[in-house]
Amino acid sequence: MSITRELWLAIIAVVLVAIVGSVSIHGATTKGYVEEQLYSKNLDNANMLALTLSGLEKDADTLDLFIMSQFDVGHYASITLQKPDGEIISSHTHTTQLDEQTPAWFASLFSPNVEPGVAQVSEGWGQYGVVNVQTDTSFAVASMWKATLRLILGLSLVGTVAGLIGAWFLRLIMRPLDQVVEQAESFSQMQFVQVSEPRTLELKRVVKAMNFLARNSQRIMDEENTRLDLLRHKTQFDVESELANRDYFISILKGQLAFRDTEGVNCIFFLRVVGGREAFLRSGPENRRKRLLQFIASVNECLAQHHHHYTDSRVARMQKNEIAILLTEAHDVVTIAEALHGACLSELSEPGDPKLYQSVVRLRPEDDASSALMRLDTLLDDAEDRRMSDPYLEGSLDTSISLVEENRWNKLLKEGIANQAVETFNFPVLDAERKLVHYQSWAGIEIDNDLRKSGYYTHWARYLGLLPALELATISHLFSYISKTRTKAKFAFLCSEQFLLDQETLAQLYFQVKMNESIAPQLNFEVRESTAARFPHEFESFCSTLKAKGCGIGLKRVGESFSQLMNVQEIGLDYVVIDSAFMADIDHNPANHAFIRGFCSLAHTFGIHVYADGVKTNNTKELFVELGVDGVVSHIEVIEHLLND
Template structure:
């Protein structure tokens, strides 16, 4: 029996016993008083009117009635003795008992109300303690408000101390892992990614199946870096390199998810996934570089070239095109960033209006979901990854072709809602779990979140088999919004996870109390893991840290079964990618 039920029974029993005892004592006291009053008044009771009193009450409280004497004039004879029933006394006792009973009942009700308030006030902190203990059991180290009740105060303080201690341990382990990752993947002077890490990110985006498969790649070069170093000195040149890296990182943050790498001593690359408005990017980048030149390095030129990338391009071809454009711009003396025209790919539509009409029609006609399996070490299906396809230009187009325009035209919420509806129908038909991803713009739209909740609540069984993947950038850029979304969706039964986890893994320990179910490690960290001890060390640490937070850890972009085997030995729970197919699986 629960503590609350025991408290209720104990308090209720005490109240009832107290009330019953008070009533009995009052009745006995009143009975004795009435018996005393009856002795002198029996002589006058013979002519009194009779009152109705329940028989059971008379039997219960039988009064000891002495014999009375009545004077009756019958020819001067001796007056007989008459024994009278004390009806008036029984009536008075009955009325008084009713009044006392009513007052006891009112007092009891008041006592129960006060008791309910006390118990209710006790249940709130008890529930909080239970929830916190359950969270800790699920490795979500939450901090609870300390109650005023002394016993619970000490318990909650101990639980909070445990949560803080575990959070500190995880934070320290994460800090060490991040230091290792930065040591292996970042340029020591500027702090941006080194050539190998950046090209790995670029290669992963070009092979991805979502909106990141298209975007913009820029190459910025410090012209005559050796001469600049001799002229300015070593320290000012280092300051120039660091400041250039910071400016490019700021430009990347403006466009959500931009990546910066140092390819060689004088070359820096800026990667903007999903950003295709070349004119706007060119203007923003030109302003930043001009300010940098005037403020830090007058006389230093920073030739820049930009190119749009698409799914299927290769890093070597893109960088070769940019390098050639920089060489031509240097010969022609062309100022400002140069845009390399893409002559190999025709645009699907010519202008904004055409794109809007085509996208609205395609969304109305329906979304097609591709299915790519996510399998664990034993070949068991966790779920299907389901990137969206739209029928544009008489063909089903991947997300990389249309997502930049969807974002540019503000149609993210309409597309994501259509994807959710299609996914729930797919689950109802196939009875297999699937995963969809939501864009940052949709998640930050309050109306979309309400529609999403309504849609999931209308399909509770399908919602329990839906895996919802959220961008890693959302967790780092809009933490309050991310917390709010998790609180809204978690009670509906769907599993929440982060996709493309990589460069921002530093912030994962801040999310331990949200109830996330899984992480998907970005393909740039997974690809080629079989031959890279450095990546193996990073992935092993990420798997360990993820498991300490009770998260499944999934590797993206797995190309070969050999890579899959290595991932499983490192502690990764499941894998997905072009090399993952059902029925063709490594032994566990």
């Protein structure tokens, strides 16, 4: 029972007690007062009647007629004239009749008991008889009942007004109480949210204690994040340049090559500076590092300016004079390479500065890390031998994008969206006992009568601004599939940065989720860690809206930017998927063991499950249990389903 209902019940009980008490007191008091007044009236009437009768002839008929006339015109219950010896000369009475609106119970409780008025009738100097006058009390009872009704109505009105005012005040009191309840519920879901302290002392003490717990949890997370970052930077980053080191980049590359979608345009850009040793040595250590950091800043700034040309970027220092850049799902590689080349040359414009050479290759399905890097080195050595001043791109990449090709892709993708020619490739996420957690769904679309994975077309869809619409069509397909097959399985879908920022598409998504409330909990929506870190407010709004509708929220490719996420303990993440880069050579990589163990411990503190991506072997169960990993995204048990099947 709600507090508001309890308040109303209490007010009703108080009003009822007040009515009963007031009616009882009012009735008893009024009854006594009326009895006094009516008795005085009886005495006055008896005296007046006796005085009049004393002046009349003592003829029995005359006296009876006079008494009868007085009885008829007045409100009397009875008038009796009798001689001293008891002989009744005249007697007139009538039965008291209650008003129709006066209840019998009220009359029985509060009818006044009035003594009759008695006076002596004289004859000369002697006594003729005694007259008894009794007033009719039915009118008094009716008047008392009307007064009581007014009292009851007045008290009821006061009670109603008091209830309304009390409910209004209670609503004011309940607002901070609702916040306290929501905060407590969020704590039970491992969301350590802070709320403003209310003015009510008792609630203020509770909220203050819970806010302290929330701040404490934030402090623990910050400290653990700092510790994990220090551990990761110590083993995976180059101290001088603050970039990923060679070993970590190779792990990233291995993870990318283990990635299930090999149709994407995933490229490595290799930058090498040659010569200029004397000029650099003369500049001094501090200036050398300053110029190195400026060089890297120019690279990062260039990548940021062209972030709409690719999905993810990883930059690493391979050697003292070499930098590697991995871009996934890249579009218009020639433009990116030329922009990088120009940005780097702007930092190498002083006399005696080294020369810059660049090579670019696309990762192939059959590649491993060694073969990909070997192709890069070969191209770069060739560019250096030929003293090329422009980027040296692998043959398949060294082509400009034609308007005809752009129009072709625009037509193909729009037709796919209009015809809902979308599909999903589903990879099971399994827990430690090999039981299904949910399916990781990757989008596919029919192009030229072939079902293509997202990597094949994502760069074009992003370039043409059609990626949000394609992803929305895929989500609609998942809703249709769940409804049609009535499956109980859950499905997770990765949303792009463009999808997260497209308000019109998000509005359509929220509408679809609302229209499919019964199956909405079967969908998990994922966002890349880098996207969530770059757009924290949009991500938080995205999470809160979908969580309120029962959907799950996950983070993909987690590891590098988790510490940069704002208020992650308040977002309500259901799970995170560790980047495949951390899974490469997991069997014999103690540095990654320490990081993953600490990361899992931190995530579990906030009720977040941790799954591993990029695992291709089945013999890691004991290791993952030890590290705290809750499950893996399977690459062996691939399941494809067609809606038309």
